[in-house]
Amino acid sequence: MTRLWTRRRVLEAGAGLGAAGLASTFLRACRPRRRDRPNLVLVTLDTTRADHLGCYGYARPTSPVLDALAAEATVYTRAIAPGTWTLPSHASLFTGKCPTSHGARYDVDGPLVLSSAIPNRPGLNAYRVRGLAPTEATLAGILGNAGYRTGGFAGGPWLTSVFGLGTGFERWDDDGVGSVNGRIAADLNARALPWLEKVEEPFFLFLNYFDAHSPLMPPAELAARFLSAPVQPGVPPTPEQTLALYDAEIRYADQHLGEVVRMLERRNLYDRTWIIVTSDHGELFGEHGLKGHGTVPYQGVVHVPFVSKPPLGDGGLGQRADPVQLQDVMALVLERLGLPRPTGIQGRVPPHLDRPLMVESYVLAALYPHGDWLAVFDGDWKYLWNSAGASELYDLATDPGEERNVIAADPERAATMEQRLRAYLTALPQPPGGGAARAVDDATRDALKGLGYID
Numbered sequence: 087m088t089r090l091w092t093r094r095r096v097l098e099a100g101a102g103l104g105a106a107g108l109a110s111t112f113l114r115a116c117r118p119r120r121r122d123r124p125n126l127v128l129v130t131l132d133t134t135r136a137d138h139l140g141c142y143g144y145a146r147p148t149s150p151v152l153d154a155l156a157a158e159a160t161v162y163t164r165a166i167a168p169g170t171w172t173l174p175s176h177a178s179l180f181t182g183k184c185p186t187s188h189g190a191r192y193d194v195d196g197p198l199v200l201s202s203a204i205p206n207r208p209g210l211n212a213y214r215v216r217g218l219a220p221t222e223a224t225l226a227g228i229l230g231n232a233g234y235r236t237g238g239f240a241g242g243p244w245l246t247s248v249f250g251l252g253t254g255f256e257r258w259d260d261d262g263v264g265s266v267n268g269r270i271a272a273d274l275n276a277r278a279l280p281w282l283e284k285v286e287e288p289f290f291l292f293l294n295y296f297d298a299h300s301p302l303m304p305p306a307e308l309a310a311r312f313l314s315a316p317v318q319p320g321v322p323p324t325p326e327q328t329l330a331l332y333d334a335e336i337r338y339a340d341q342h343l344g345e346v347v348r349m350l351e352r353r354n355l356y357d358r359t360w361i362i363v364t365s366d367h368g369e370l371f372g373e374h375g376l377k378g379h380g381t382v383p384y385q386g387v388v389h390v391p392f393v394s395k396p397p398l399g400d401g402g403l404g405q406r407a408d409p410v411q412l413q414d415v416m417a418l419v420l421e422r423l424g425l426p427r428p429t430g431i432q433g434r435v436p437p438h439l440d441r442p443l444m445v446e447s448y449v450l451a452a453l454y455p456h457g458d459w460l461a462v463f464d465g466d467w468k469y470l471w472n473s474a475g476a477s478e479l480y481d482l483a484t485d486p487g488e489e490r491n492v493i494a495a496d497p498e499r500a501a502t503m504e505q506r507l508r509a510y511l512t513a514l515p516q517p518p519g520g521g522a523a524r525a526v527d528d529a530t531r532d533a534l535k536g537l538g539y540i541d
């Protein structure tokens with residue numbers, strides 16, 4: 087176990103010496119050199135709530151691999167997804183921008199439909215979006231220009247090439263993502279591990295494990311480990327069984343993350359590799375009468391894991407309560423590598439976010455008739471703005487489950503938070519193409535035509 091040497095062996099050896107001075111001299115002598123260009127492995131556990139992971143206090147054994155990583159990592163306890171579903175959140179992760187600024191989101195006038203990626207399913211034409219504009223500066227593109235080998239492996243259908251999230255990657259693999267169910271972690275690893283086995287350093291590997299996304303169909307032996315009673319054929323699972331299946335799917339993805347860690351160890355790359363594990367959004371299981379994600383940014387949807395196992399020598403382990411969002415990953419990585427940030431991004435290195443902590447959720451009325459939602463945080467206060475007028479205000483310190491909407495009791499606070507959010511959103515740079523939705527669509531459409539994706 088190469089990775090255990092660094093801290094445990096050093097600390098044990100230091101303790102054995104008995105004298106603090108001797109131990110600190112020893113530790114100084116052993117202090118590993120900070121690497122100039124560490125490898126980067128960035129993982130999204132799609133649809134995975136932070137509070138269903140052991141390293142975030144969950145009691146069931148969903149995540150032994152991630153928990154072991156977390157023991158050697160910075161664990162951000164207050165990570166908030168910028169969007170409520172796959173496409174906008176991943177676009178923020180890759181561009182350092184909020185959804186308003188990158189523009190990859192549901193859009194009734196958007197040029198792309200989900201059936202662009204999933205053939206022979208005309209019903210999916212209702213899911214109309216704008217993809218990520220191909221002119222966007224992406225983390226993969228920047229790292230590629232800096233000499234990194236870059237490979238991305240997609241699990242979910244919104245990560246197929248047509249929607250633009252592969253922009254900037256030297257290799258983008260969505261092979262076999264032929265249905266809305268995506269592809270399972272075993273199939274993803276079957277493509278990613280051979281790449282990782284041979285790739286030269288430094289490299290950037292992105293992995294999207296889609297298993298925790300519905301439909302929940304874990305392998306039978308894993309399901310049995312979490313279910314107290316088996317699901318009967320032809321009978322819908324109970325709410326309790328649904329949660330067990332969800333947990334089993336998280337465990338399944340975690341096992342496959344373990345294969346990646348073992349490959350890094352086998353190649354003796356673990357210590358030279360920065361591993362960030364996060365999620366694009368969570369999932370609701372009946373809270374507030376809702377299931378799934380993509381609509382109201384309640385905590386079950388937006389509180390995501392964010393575990394950052396640094397390369398050896400970087401330090402900074404332990405829990406951090408300052409907020410972080412997916413758009414901050416680009417800023418974190420570029421600062422660490424000494425590379426300039428693109429202009430116009432909102433991502434920052436925590437704890438200095440200098441922007442509201444917020445979530446944007448733009449919906450399609452045909453699929454969800456209750457309006458768009460925005461969430462903004464101020465300390466423990468959370469304001470949910472709704473375009474249909476059903477705005478809500480919560481004090482997460484006393485009401486973490488968002489069960490007592492106190493907007494009627496404190497309308498001034500809600501108004502102040504809304505004004506701040508509006509001022510911020512209004513001033514944001516617009517997506518490439520100048521801001522009008524049509525202009526972006528045309529640019530995207532032309533690029534897609536050039537790539538042969540559409541006629």
Ligand SMILES: [Zn+2]
Pocket residue numbers: 132133171172173242299366367
């Ligand atoms: Zn997702």
